[in-house]
Amino acid sequence: MLLKRIIPCLDVDRGRxxxxxxxxxxxxxGDPVEAARxxxxxxxxxxxxxxxxxxxxxxxxxLDVVARTAQTVCLPVCVxxxxxxxxxxxxxxxxGADKVSIMTAAVENPALVAEAAMQIGSANLVVAVDARxxxxxxxxxxxxxxxxxxxxxxxxxxxxxxxxxxWEVHTHGGRRPTGLDAIAWARRMAKLGAGExxxxxxxxxxxRSGYDLPLLRGVTAAVPVPVIASGGGGAPESLAAALDEGxxxxxxxxxxxxxxxxxxxxxxxxxxxxLLELGIPVRPPAPFPPR
Amino acid sequence: MQSAPRIAVLDTGxxxxxxxxxxxxxxxxxxxxxxxxxxxxxxxxTLLPGVGAFAAAAxxxxxxxxxxxxxxxxxxxxxxxGICLGLELLFQEGDEHGRAAGLxxxxxxxxxxxxxxxxxxxLRVPHIGWNQVTWRSAHPLVKSLPQxxxxxxxxxxxxxxxNAAHLAGSCNYGAPFAAAVAWDxxxxxxxxxxxxxxxxxxLLEAFLAWLRAC
Numbered sequence: 033m034l035l036k037r038i039i040p041c042l043d044v045d046r047g048r049x050x051x052x053x054x055x056x057x058x059x060x061x062g063d064p065v066e067a068a069r070x071x072x073x074x075x076x077x078x079x080x081x082x083x084x085x086x087x088x089x090x091x092x093x094x095l096d097v098v099a100r101t102a103q104t105v106c107l108p109v110c111v112x113x114x115x116x117x118x119x120x121x122x123x124x125x126x127x128g129a130d131k132v133s134i135m136t137a138a139v140e141n142p143a144l145v146a147e148a149a150m151q152i153g154s155a156n157l158v159v160a161v162d163a164r165x166x167x168x169x170x171x172x173x174x175x176x177x178x179x180x181x182x183x184x185x186x187x188x189x190x191x192x193x194x195x196x197x198x199w200e201v202h203t204h205g206g207r208r209p210t211g212l213d214a215i216a217w218a219r220r221m222a223k224l225g226a227g228e229x230x231x232x233x234x235x236x237x238x239x240r241s242g243y244d245l246p247l248l249r250g251v252t253a254a255v256p257v258p259v260i261a262s263g264g265g266g267a268p269e270s271l272a273a274a275l276d277e278g279x280x281x282x283x284x285x286x287x288x289x290x291x292x293x294x295x296x297x298x299x300x301x302x303x304x305x306x307l308l309e310l311g312i313p314v315r316p317p318a319p320f321p322p323r
Numbered sequence: 324m325q326s327a328p329r330i331a332v333l334d335t336g337x338x339x340x341x342x343x344x345x346x347x348x349x350x351x352x353x354x355x356x357x358x359x360x361x362x363x364x365x366x367x368x369t370l371l372p373g374v375g376a377f378a379a380a381a382x383x384x385x386x387x388x389x390x391x392x393x394x395x396x397x398x399x400x401x402x403x404x405g406i407c408l409g410l411e412l413l414f415q416e417g418d419e420h421g422r423a424a425g426l427x428x429x430x431x432x433x434x435x436x437x438x439x440x441x442x443x444x445x446l447r448v449p450h451i452g453w454n455q456v457t458w459r460s461a462h463p464l465v466k467s468l469p470q471x472x473x474x475x476x477x478x479x480x481x482x483x484x485x486n487a488a489h490l491a492g493s494c495n496y497g498a499p500f501a502a503a504v505a506w507d508x509x510x511x512x513x514x515x516x517x518x519x520x521x522x523x524x525x526l527l528e529a530f531l532a533w534l535r536a537c
Binding site: 150 | 446
């Protein structure tokens with residue numbers, strides 16, 4: 033059977049890991065290649081680099097990071113952050129990325145997703161969706177109407193008000209609302225050719241209070257492609273909840289987490305051992321540390 | 324054969340051969356990128372990696388003459404390893420972005436996974452992640468491998484070999500599918516050994532051990 037994936041995520045700014053990885057055996061904790069090597073040794077199922085570099089000139093640095101990582105590790109690497117064009121996608125794949133994730137560019141130009149899927153294949157194309165729970169239904173509906181006028185692709189009237197108001201797609205690190213309903217947007221992205229949805233709850237991101245399970249259930253029910261849960265991962269139990277296929281679970285195919293691994297409290301192996309105890313099918317960790 | 328076999332890695336025109344080249348080096352081979360047909364003749368073995376879409380790669384192989392050279396190399400008995408697309412292209416026909424002819428070395432078609440399991444449940448396509456492969460072959464390459472192991476897959480299409488004798492390894496996603504095919508001097512896998520950590524290294528080492536024994 034297909035196993036659930038555990039994916040450490042590294043934020044990279046101008047070629048350096050932000051929120052450094054606190055491991056004693058790292059020569060340089062700020063070097064993303066070193067961190068990637070460590071997660072490869074821990075047998076992470078995949079690795080994600082999120083490039084948070086603000087200046088576009090410094091973005092070429094990421095290509096070098098990706099190339100050096102591909103030379104070093106033997107696990108699949110997904111790269112996202114600041115991917116604006118088909119050329120950016122190609123550059124990253126040529127540098128050695130296995131999958132490329134796009135977000136803002138998809139919101140601004142949904143046709144890019146279809147074009148990229150046609151050119152490189154859906155299997156390597158991830159669309160990242162940053163979602164925030166709607167608190168002000170009226171403001172959301174106004175933004176949805178504006179989006180509808182400009183792009184013609186928002187749900188007219190927006191999501192229903194009240195506790196079931198739903199989630200709105202955001203860009204720019206969760207700061208910029210788009211007027212797009214997150215579930216409908218994810219469905220559309222999958223239809224256009226996204227091979228995978230990387231779904232981040234901006235409400236939970238960085239809180240370590242657990243993934244947004246209703247959001248995950250909503251999106252996994254709406255799309256026929258794999259969904260990676262992100263935002264809120266803290267204890268192994270919260271990853272288990274995101275991956276759980278039961279009625280209360282998140283139904284996600286993979287769980288992405290950052291701080292739980294970076295601060296050395298848990299290794300990928302220790303998380304997986306706990307997940308196996310909890311009945312989540314993951315690739316069993318090596319019986320002994322590889323080094 | 325010399326201790327570091329020379330392996331011609333075919334360039335499908337879609338880029339990113341780094342991982343495969345590096346993984347082969349690590350396993351003890353001397354890989355080189357083959358952009359032209361001549362490069363295949365001086366190699367001990369050929370490898371077609373899993374980059375790009377079926378139709379685009381098939382067209383590239385036809386235009387460059389690499390496809391014909393590959394068929395010739397296999398027909399002459401040189402060992403071949405196919406990865407992902409390198410398995411799919413061995414078959415007669417693929418249906419990715421419209422029908423396209425493959426190399427036609429094996430009878431059968433390459434088709435997209437159905438969106439439903441035989442039981443009617445949703446099947447998420449692409450098939451992405453680690454899944455278990457069970458070897459079902461007497462091919463020398465698999466003899467040293469564990470009977471079952473987990474490998475990394477990322478694909479939306481899979482081959483339907485018309486001849487069951489070509490099935491070398493099976494995997495289950497919604498229903499059983501061909502994770503590996505083999506005959507005589509050719510071996511191809513749908514998963515990515517170069518991304519499959521220990522299990523992948525074992526497979527590439529087994530490939531090199533088989534080369535040396537050829």
